Amino acid sequence: MELNEITITRAIIERFSKKFLDHTEVDVAIVGGGPAGLVAAYFLAGAGKKVAIFERKLSVGGGMWGGGMMFNEIVVQKEAKEILDLFGIRTEAYQTDYYTADAVEAVSTICSCAMKAGAKVFNCMSVEDVMIREGRVTGLVITWSPVEMARLHVDPMTIGARHIIDATGHDTEVLAVIERKADIRLYTETGKRIGERSMWADRAERLTIENTREICPGVYVAGMAANAAFGGPRMGPIFGGMLLSGRKVAELIIAAG
Numbered sequence: 001m002e003l004n005e006i007t008i009t010r011a012i013i014e015r016f017s018k019k020f021l022d023h024t025e026v027d028v029a030i031v032g033g034g035p036a037g038l039v040a041a042y043f044l045a046g047a048g049k050k051v052a053i054f055e056r057k058l059s060v061g062g063g064m065w066g067g068g069m070m071f072n073e074i075v076v077q078k079e080a081k082e083i084l085d086l087f088g089i090r091t092e093a094y095q096t097d098y099y100t101a102d103a104v105e106a107v108s109t110i111c112s113c114a115m116k117a118g119a120k121v122f123n124c125m126s127v128e129d130v131m132i133r134e135g136r137v138t139g140l141v142i143t144w145s146p147v148e149m150a151r152l153h154v155d156p157m158t159i160g161a162r163h164i165i166d167a168t169g170h171d172t173e174v175l176a177v178i179e180r181k182a183d184i185r186l187y188t189e190t191g192k193r194i195g196e197r198s199m200w201a202d203r204a205e206r207l208t209i210e211n212t213r214e215i216c217p218g219v220y221v222a223g224m225a226a227n228a229a230f231g232g233p234r235m236g237p238i239f240g241g242m243l244l245s246g247r248k249v250a251e252l253i254i255a256a257g
């Protein structure tokens with residue numbers, strides 16, 4: 001059989017278009033495919049939710065690939081090890097309650113588990129705005145990342161979502177646009193994002209979980225974005241909080257229905 005380039009092209013266009021059309025309305029739209037977003041996607045898809053992750057970059061994984069300062073190992077505490085165990089990611093005890101894992105094995109495996117659970121990843125897509133109806137965020141406005149990078153004057157398109165998770169990390173990009181453009185008060189002390197504080201790993205890990213919650217109608221916040229939104233400190237390259245936050249946000253959304 002002689003391979004036909006046009007057939008290859010048509011296969012990609014048809015299959016991608018079908019996938020994209022199937023996800024123009026979802027139960028949960030996750031912005032950011034870092035560790036928190038991927039873990040949330042795994043648990044939500046496993047519970048039967050239709051889940052789409054929109055990730056600006058070519059690859060998911062966010063800040064996990066590089067471990068600490070590009071030493072590609074991560075540290076997790078005892079409470080979070082069970083999540084790595086669940087995914088079959090190998091860990092090594094370092095000291096009592098401290099475990100390490102290979103960062104590349106961790107990211108690639110979590111991503112694989114999330115996709116096999118049924119979540120779909122739309123990479124190279126950036127969320128630049130939201131859709132709001134009657135005080136509730138009901139959708140995401142997306143564009144191709146290269147369009148954003150080249151600052152091309154091209155209009156974006158819209159995805160409907162019953163629930164949205166801002167898992168964009170330090171920059172809290174979904175909340176930033178809500179703050180800038182909408183008359184919606186966030187459920188923080190000030191009604192706006194408070195901003196991330198300096199390093200304090202122990203406190204930060206605790207607060208990451210506490211601050212993982214609904215932040216305005218239709219939007220939940222998870223991972224590093226939860227810290228930045230509610231004014232928690234940063235924690236450096238310990239990733240247990242990100243994993244536990246991803247699981248918690250999924251549980252909250254599953255409970256909300």
Ligand code: 48H
Nearest residue numbers: 032034035036056062063126127168169223224234235236
């Ligand atoms: C589409 C977007 C957009 C957008 C951003 O930064 P992340 O890895 O986020 P978390 O919360 O899963 O994990 C945080 C962790 O990596 C980290 O930074 C830690 C633990 N830091 C501690 C410290 O002290 O510094 O991933 C966020 C993802 C990235 O892949 C972005 O490309 C993506 O979100 N993203 N995707 N549209 N508008 N904004």
